[in-house]
Amino acid sequence: MKDSLACEIVVVGAGPAGLAAACTAAGRTRSVAIVDGNTAPGGQIWRGEVRMPGIDRARISQVRLLSDTLVVDCPGDHSLLAVQGDRAVEIRYEKLILATGARERFLPFPGWTLPTVVGTGGLQAIVKGGMRIAGKRVVIAGSGPLLLAVAAYLCRQGARIAMIAEQAPRSAVFRFARTVARSPRKLLQSISLMQSLTGTPYRTGCWPIEAVEGAVTLSRGGKTWSEPCDYLACGFGLVPNTELAALLGCVLQDGFVAVDTCQQTTQPGVFCAGEPTGIGGVEPAIVEGRIAGYCATGRMDEAARLFPERDRGNRFRRALEEAFRLRPELAGLTGPDTIVCRCEDVTFARIAKHGNWRAIKLQTRCGMGPCQGRVCGPAVEFLLGIPPDSVRPPIFPVPVGLLSEDL
Amino acid sequence: MIEILVNGKPVRVAFGTTVAAAILMAGEVVFRRSVRGEARGPLCGIGICFECCVTIDGLPNQRSCQVPCRDGAEVVTAC
Numbered sequence: 113m114k115d116s117l118a119c120e121i122v123v124v125g126a127g128p129a130g131l132a133a134a135c136t137a138a139g140r141t142r143s144v145a146i147v148d149g150n151t152a153p154g155g156q157i158w159r160g161e162v163r164m165p166g167i168d169r170a171r172i173s174q175v176r177l178l179s180d181t182l183v184v185d186c187p188g189d190h191s192l193l194a195v196q197g198d199r200a201v202e203i204r205y206e207k208l209i210l211a212t213g214a215r216e217r218f219l220p221f222p223g224w225t226l227p228t229v230v231g232t233g234g235l236q237a238i239v240k241g242g243m244r245i246a247g248k249r250v251v252i253a254g255s256g257p258l259l260l261a262v263a264a265y266l267c268r269q270g271a272r273i274a275m276i277a278e279q280a281p282r283s284a285v286f287r288f289a290r291t292v293a294r295s296p297r298k299l300l301q302s303i304s305l306m307q308s309l310t311g312t313p314y315r316t317g318c319w320p321i322e323a324v325e326g327a328v329t330l331s332r333g334g335k336t337w338s339e340p341c342d343y344l345a346c347g348f349g350l351v352p353n354t355e356l357a358a359l360l361g362c363v364l365q366d367g368f369v370a371v372d373t374c375q376q377t378t379q380p381g382v383f384c385a386g387e388p389t390g391i392g393g394v395e396p397a398i399v400e401g402r403i404a405g406y407c408a409t410g411r412m413d414e415a416a417r418l419f420p421e422r423d424r425g426n427r428f429r430r431a432l433e434e435a436f437r438l439r440p441e442l443a444g445l446t447g448p449d450t451i452v453c454r455c456e457d458v459t460f461a462r463i464a465k466h467g468n469w470r471a472i473k474l475q476t477r478c479g480m481g482p483c484q485g486r487v488c489g490p491a492v493e494f495l496l497g498i499p500p501d502s503v504r505p506p507i508f509p510v511p512v513g514l515l516s517e518d519l
Numbered sequence: 520m521i522e523i524l525v526n527g528k529p530v531r532v533a534f535g536t537t538v539a540a541a542i543l544m545a546g547e548v549v550f551r552r553s554v555r556g557e558a559r560g561p562l563c564g565i566g567i568c569f570e571c572c573v574t575i576d577g578l579p580n581q582r583s584c585q586v587p588c589r590d591g592a593e594v595v596t597a598c
Binding site: 149150151156215216218225226227228229230231233234235236237238239241242243244451454455456457481482483486487509 | 532533535536537539540541543544548549550553554555557558559560561562563564565566567568569570572580584585587
């Protein structure tokens with residue numbers, strides 16, 4: 113027998129957007145649940161942190177929180193199928209709020225599959241999980257403000273950051289810094305970041321071209337050199353987790369979930385907030401979560417008061433996207449023998465022969481391993497301009513016994 | 520502190536430590552072997568890439584970055 117749960121409002125994801133949405137909705141109804149795949153609430157950004165600025169802590173206690181619970185399917189109208197350990201749970205809702213967050217974008221280059229090459233957020237998550245990084249030499253490479261945040265965190269944990277390599281050009285990063293400086297809160301964040309990174313070289317227009325055991329070759333302004341390191345932490349911005357939205361039939365636009373002014377998707381009663389509607393970090397996620405929470409409980413007037421703040425968030429998102437746009441040279445790092453699909457060990461040469469995802473999957477098995485294309489999908493899109501075209505349940509691998517329970 | 524066994528070797532870790540962190544602290548580098556036999560370790564750290572899969576208490580294909588250490592747990596990585 114499956115467990116089951118029914119709530120008026122169900123939120124998927126317990127990061128900033130999901131918590132803000134659930135707490136806001138909890139002001140109107142007692143029937144609110146959050147379903148989250150992690151062990152504790154906070155999402156990726158507040159992993160292991162007690163402080164969650166902008167979240168009404170008192171309200172969280174009124175929300176039913178299902179941690180370690182992965183939504184894998186939407187088998188019927190107003191119903192989700194989730195997996196919690198070795199149990200299946202059917203979750204019924206009247207209104208659904210998707211706050212599924214984002215993941216890092218990884219780009220393939222020679223050596224990127226070595227065990228000592230980790231995501232930037234990935235390394236941070238593992239260190240937050242208890243790994244000791246003190247004394248280790250780390251090169252941080254890729255793109256976006258996350259590089260700086262992770263560098264500062266690892267520094268505080270005693271790591272030696274040999275270099276931060278940002279692929280974006282200096283002019284774009286400076287333009288972005290001026291945008292950030294217009295928001296007092298963001299300016300303070302940046303200043304404290306910079307203070308913890310005093311003495312750490314931050315190179316713009318610089319990127320990794322090859323990793324080997326114990327070192328990474330970096331390239332900048334036509335020059336290349338080898339930088340010794342114990343770990344290369346590498347991530348090229350974030351991509352939204354849109355699998356569940358796509359499975360529910362919500363329209364995606366340029367890879368993001370399309371929403372109206374109420375944060376409602378093209379599926380009535382299904383709302384979406386945070387990174388899946390645009391990459392911009394905590395502040396836009398919280399305001400969108402609150403708007404979704406208000407609108408899902410019929411309080412449009414209260415939601416409307418937050419629209420100016422959301423507009424500011426959207427301007428920040430555009431500035432972020434503009435500043436850290438990936439340079440086309442990065443596609444040239446992937447050699448014919450470079451593995452693109454890590455689950456099935458499929459090289460670039462084998463993928464590049466095909467013009468669409470269906471052919472790529474059928475002919476090479478790229479994207480058909482356990483990550484279900486979450487890693488190679490954004491890479492293939494960047495390398496070949498072929499966006500992922502279909503999502504099928506279950507959207508996470510589950511033991512087959514759980515799915516066959518009803519048979 | 521709790522103690523787990525990584526490939527038979529005892530490792531003492533703080534409560535709440537993930538299995539992935541404990542494996543690294545045990546000095547292991549290889550978590551799994553890919554279909555072509557390449558050494559792999561954690562990439563995403565958030566449970567989506569499946570590169571950190573190991574056997575925990577006899578159960579294969581467990582994402583070690585998502586599982587907190589349980590006192591006495593036996594973890595086996597690829598070699």
